[in-house]
Amino acid sequence: MGCIEQMKYEVLLKNTSFKECREYVENNFKEVYQVKPGYKMFDVYLIGVPPISIGVDGDDVIFPYTKPCYGTFLLRIRAEEEIESLRKGEVL
Amino acid sequence: MSNALFLLGCPESPVQTAIALYLANGLKRGSIDVTVAGTKAAIALLKVSDPEGNYVRKTVDLDSCIENLAEKKVDFDLCFVFVRNDAGISYLSTLSSISDAKLFAIVFGSDADxxxxxxxxxxxxxxxxxxxxxxxxxxxxxxxMAWDA
Incomplete structure (x- = not known):
């Protein structure tokens, strides 16, 4: 079980598809990074179809989180360390 | 002996458990060691259906499996991903990225095509x-699959 579910998060999209999440991130945030599936964020490894788009808005990251039975959720979580990693280019 | 991973999806469709056990039986006959990853419910369905582990002996939590593959702590020769929804495609793509296994997509359900x-x-x-x-x-x-006779 990932720690994400114990964190304070906002659900921007729920029970959706990876494609809709990618489009939402790319259309709604100016700062966007692309990573491969398996990219580690918090203590989970991102699931998805490459490239996975992650948005940055202030101190928050916006990213897809996939559950086998419920589809993909687009979550917003405060994450200063993860933003720093993305900006340093620890991505694709 | 080579090995195989089954990555199960949502167990809502009864087809998944039946096919997983059928495939595990065929691979076992070919001396291929099978590990099954899935949600708690998906694994429970397998274990209840195969209580003595005649077909599946090794199971692993889905998140742990992804972590170990992503960290390159483990890999498999063959990987069968069960796909019946969009999340299944996400898991399949992820396996394609983080594993060197020969990849099989078992796609079923009303949206299979x-x-x-x-x-x-x-x-x-x-x-x-x-x-x-x-x-x-x-x-x-x-x-x-080229099953042994």
Whole structure:
């Protein structure tokens, strides 16, 4: 079980598809990074179809989180360390 | 002996458990060691159906499996991903990125054809639009797998 579910998060999209999440991130945030599936964020490894788009808005990251039975959720979580990693280019 | 990973999806369709056990039996006969990853419910369905582990002996939590593959702590020769929804495509794509295994997509359910059309990377597709009757999908598997007599 990932720690994400114990964190304070906002659900921007729920029970959706990876494609809709990618489009939402790319259309709604100016700062966007692309990573491969398996990219580690918090203590989970991102699931998805490459490239996975992650948005940055202030101190928050916006990213897809996939559950086998419920589809993909687009979550917003405060994450200063993860933003720093993305900006340093620890991505694709 | 080579090894194989089954990555199960949502167990809502009864086809998944039946096909997983059928495939595990065939691979076992070929001396291929099978590990199954899935949600708690998906694994529980397998264990209740195969209480003595005649077909599946090794199971692993889905998140732990992804972590170990991503960290390159483990890999497999073959990987069968069960796909019946969009999340299944996400898991299949992820396996394609983080594993060197020969990849098989077992695509089923009412959206099977649409889901299969989304797979645009190297992968053996086994597709049949069925949610309840496993027999047509079993026949597709028999066409793809060269079972020992």
């Amino acid at each position: 649409a889901l299969a059309s989304m797979i645009d990377f190297e992968c053996e597709k086994i597709v049949y639009k069925t949610g309840h009757n496993p027999v047509p999908l079993k026949k597709r598997i028999d066409q793809v």
